[in-house]
Amino acid sequence: MNEPLLQVKNLCTSFNVDSGEVRAVNGISFNLDKGKVLGIVGESGSGKSVTAYSIMRILVEPGRITGGQILFNGEDIVQYSKKQMREFRGKRVSIIFQDPMTSLNPVYTIGNQLREAILLHTDRNHEQANARALEMLQLVGVNEPEKRLKQYPHELSGGMRQRVMIAMALACEPDILIADEPTTALDVTIQAQILELMQSLQKKMGMAIIMITHDLGVIADMCDEIIVMYAGRICERGTADEIFYNPRHEYTKGLLRSIPRLDAGHTRLIPIAGSPVDLTNMPKGCAFASRCDNCMKICLSELPEELDINDFHKASCWMNVKQVYDEAAAEKEADSK
Amino acid sequence: MLKYTIKRVLLAVVTVFIISAITFFAMNAIPGGPFAKEKAPDPAVQAALEARFNLDKPVHQQFIIYLKNLLHGDFGISLKTGREISQIIGEKFAVSAKVGGIAAACAVVLGLILGSVAALCRNRWPDRLIIFLTTLFVSVPSFILATILLLVFALTLKWVGVFDANNPNYVLPVISLMLYPMSYITRLTKSSMLDVLGQDYIRTARAKGVRDSLVIFKHALRNALIPVITYVGPMVAYILTGSMVVETVFTIGGLGTEFVRSINNQDYPLIMATTIFLAVLMVIATLLSDLVYKLVDPKITFD
């Protein structure tokens, strides 16, 4: 069996703020194989972006990784020195951010910023870097790439800038591309274009992608595997088909109910009631319990373990345990008859 | 950009005109002021005054004539000494410009360095020390600061000589002039730097694998500098008014000393001319810093 490209083991990330320790990521584990697409879904504050920043180790004060391992090709990058980390970022793993309007430095030209990334990680000279930058801009479908190189970010539209960000992230052919809500800040029409672009680039270049979003619909047909996060924990994971057609966690079911669907006729959208939990003061038991319609007594006192639903699907919900018990009880009853 | 430039230049011209008008008419309102006949020290000055200001004509015409003369570089003559004011200003301003120029340069350089250090060491001791000291410096009136510096370093410890014109030692005057603007720039740089360091593009740079020092000097500092440019105008104004105090305390024969002396002597033409001259300098400085700001700030779209 091949070793996965990236293994996250029991990762914990916290922010120390005035009111206490915010446990943004609370012991999550997942693997990413070469060339696969992993989707991480969850609402704001569920810890998905923090997971991404933890992998890049670009958390800002007062955030820090408090536990766990992040193994890249078997090496723990949490233990990497600053220098090793610099070589890792941009070369092995790249990231693109939510808001392309603010993610490019306003005082440098597009060309300058693209070249910087290339010069940092390859031994190309200035001209070669420029050529590579041009090549990348063409690859991501920026029109008039020569002109763009000399332009400043504010002269480009949002969609263009996100393409530039993608070009910059992929310029050094990283093994993993993390896309942190790459389409959230864009117009709907542009969203589809960017997603399509990412898919085609993934096929061309063969990198693995971690796709972070709060919108399940966005990643439905793109991901090999989907992780659903809530309050810093993984509540359900599985193939896209399993997550969509056989959700086994109450939160995922809620998420799915709140997506507009074309095939479902006139059913009303059902929002998830309540608001996310206070991460400084996590309740006992399941974090979603107080918002859950099917909340049971056990949910309030004990944390559900992650259980296999089938070979392609796991979930952490007491409902699944109850189901097993109910089935067993039914069997017993049938036996006794 | 062109539209903005024209607008700003127009505003500056209007401002200069208003300042001249306020100065002129305010001086005219003084009973026994510069234009009253009994005030002039000797008949020669009196005669020159009458000729210069056409005192027989109505006030608004006098004003127009005065403005015309100003445009030709003719500021009138001093009541006290009878000298051409344009000469006095030219001579004295050279001294002030030297001290003020050095002070401004030091303030900018030191302010930028201290501000960046404070931002990078946020909430650690260098930050706290710098912020405490700069808060202290902006809390001392400049004449008290200048006097204390003079008393301690020149008169008591004798580390530096007392200022004299033949052997000028600019250390203490420059320090007293510079501390306030330096402190201001420090705090401005710090907050601007913190603001920039929280921006998304800094995260992008770090995610690219740029080393920390380069993130700061290449990606952050250039953006952080932009707001500091807007302070250059006010700083010039501060240094020009501050020079009145500092030059008097250190007995430097500059324009500041001259201005204070003219007020005490009630030498109205000189007060008037110096006020207008200084005001024009300040307006120009503000105009330039605003234009440069617009020019270097890429976030503004040029339309």
Place this chain on the structure above:
Amino acid sequence: MTYNADKLPKKNLLSLQIDVKKFEKATDEEKAQHETMRESTTFFRDGMRKLRKNPLAMISLVVLIALVLTIIIVPMFYPYSYEQMITVNGKRDKTAKNLAPFTYSKNEQKAIEEGQKIFPHIFGTDELCRDYFIRVVYGARVSLSVGLFASLIVLVIGLLYGSISGYFGGKVDMVMMRIVDIIYSLPDTLMVVLLSVVMNQVLGNALKGSIVSKIGPNMISLFVVFGVLYWVGMARLVRGQILSIKNNEYVLAARAMGAKPGRIIRKHILPNCMSVIIISVALQIPSAIFTESFLSFIGLGVQAPMPSLGSLANAARGGMQSYPYKMVFPAIIICLIVLSFNLLGDGLRDAFDPKLRR
């Protein structure tokens, strides 16, 4: 698809021996209890908590309160006056010139030997045989009132002008803001000096005999100049706040839900403006005190014999080497006042300015 986490076979679940009762549906109360709610705090309370945690700001506040109490209470019982020579046994004491702190003049020593009790000169005396402590107290009174009064003028004019401009918007706003632009570009210190020179001459005679003549025409001109020039900063600030708040989504939302304008102003615009305005007033006071001391320095300060801290420090410059304490006391008090206001203003900004919240 491969998973690394240990597989938990379904069958083992039954061996967990979970009490089936636990699978009962939880009641709403249980659910409500479960979630430990974040302690709800108001904006003001949260700000106050932050302010209390800021030691510098709290020390400044204490210093300011102590100073204000001192300058109010001390003149009530203090045996010397700020404008009169010290008298011993009803006679003017000419030997009490330039005494060092806590020393007595010859005449006073004689009187002490005769068994009289004489109040010590805490800060010594000045060249006109006046008790220096009470002069410094009065100086602080004048400087503080100048600062407070000038800031009040700025606040009132700026608030009115800014809110009118911001509220009406459109053409009114444009014209009003062009006026502000022009006034803003006038060099304020120069204008203060100029107007002081003029007012000194114009008002000098007119004021004689009235109460205001005690502080002198220069202070009146200072107030006038503050009233004419310095309010523009405040007006811009208030207008900007009102404009930005007016267009905020939450105000739109409130309006859409049918909130009355009065409620919108009370609940949304005022609380969001207040912090910025209070901070700016706190930082305006030191600036006024600075301006006053600057005017004193160039000889345009308060009318003698009324002292201000600036004029006291300036007068002391002459005999600085012989009597450094005469410089030091007013200088320290000025710095203390200005520093306290600056630190308090900074503390208020850190605690209440929502833009600084992270």
